[in-house]
Amino acid sequence: TKVDAAQPNYIITTDATYPPFDFQDKNNQYTGIDQEILKTIAKREGFTYTLKPMSFNAATQSVTSGQADAVIAGMSITDERKQVFDFGTPYYKSGIAWAVKKGSTIKSLKDLKGKTVAIKTGTAGADYALSIQKKYGFKVTYFSDSDTLYNDVINGNSQATFGDLPVLQYTIKNGTKLKVMNPTNPYEAGWYGFAVKKGDNAQLLAAFNKGFAAIKKDGTYQKIVNKYLGAPA
Numbered sequence: 683t684k685v686d687a688a689q690p691n692y693i694i695t696t697d698a699t700y701p702p703f704d705f706q707d708k709n710n711q712y713t714g715i716d717q718e719i720l721k722t723i724a725k726r727e728g729f730t731y732t733l734k735p736m737s738f739n740a741a742t743q744s745v746t747s748g749q750a751d752a753v754i755a756g757m758s759i760t761d762e763r764k765q766v767f768d769f770g771t772p773y774y775k776s777g778i779a780w781a782v783k784k785g786s787t788i789k790s791l792k793d794l795k796g797k798t799v800a801i802k803t804g805t806a807g808a809d810y811a812l813s814i815q816k817k818y819g820f821k822v823t824y825f826s827d828s829d830t831l832y833n834d835v836i837n838g839n840s841q842a843t844f845g846d847l848p849v850l851q852y853t854i855k856n857g858t859k860l861k862v863m864n865p866t867n868p869y870e871a872g873w874y875g876f877a878v879k880k881g882d883n884a885q886l887l888a889a890f891n892k893g894f895a896a897i898k899k900d901g902t903y904q905k906i907v908n909k910y911l912g913a914p915a
């Protein structure tokens with residue numbers, strides 16, 4: 683592949699804190715599964731980009747408002763989002779889990795009655811929590827970043843959260859004192875996708891998909907995933 687002089691330098695947004703998909707290493711460089719996939723594909727396909735880390739909600743809105751060309755942020759492919767985004771090839775299977783503080787007496791969703799659930803603005807996990815809020819009678823409190831949200835549950839200000847299973851599991855493995863309540867049956871299982879505004883940036887999307895197919899085939903994709911999540915058992 684050669685660099686196409688006509689190709690612009692793309693602006694790509696991401697979630698500032700979403701390990702193991704998007705986060706800063708000890709030298710403050712962005713890394714993670716998404717970032718390694720993106721970097722590898724860009725190099726292969728000969729495009730350049732400027733990465734703009736921000737809250738997840740801002741990252742997706744920057745694309746729909748035309749301020750950025752694409753987003754990669756552990757973003758779930760949903761029917762609702764397909765109305766306003768074009769997604770690349772699904773690249774990672776995920777699903778929604780709920781979690782409580784380690785040692786919490788909460789055992790089932792019914793125990794959430796009258797309690798407060800911390801949710802992340804603009805996420806699939808937040809939508810799921812809101813869809814069952816009436817049934818289980820909990821209150822919600824919004825956060826724009828995952829770390830502040832986890833701390834709110836650990837501090838006991840809120841009593842549970844809903845979010846992506848692989849992300850919660852990774853965070854817990856790295857010492858966050860939470861416990862996933864449905865590790866084997868996540869809700870709304872689905873996939874993550876790279877996204878552009880619907881109808882825009884077809885060239886970038888095609889380059890992403892072409893590069894993704896290549897790194898899937900040659901084992902690079904699996905190597906990247908294994909680096910962060912370990913080889914599958």
Ligand code: GLN
Pocket residue numbers: 697700738755756757758759802804805806807846
């Ligand atoms: N996968 C979730 C979503 O797309 C959360 C993404 C995130 O918080 N970065 O809504």
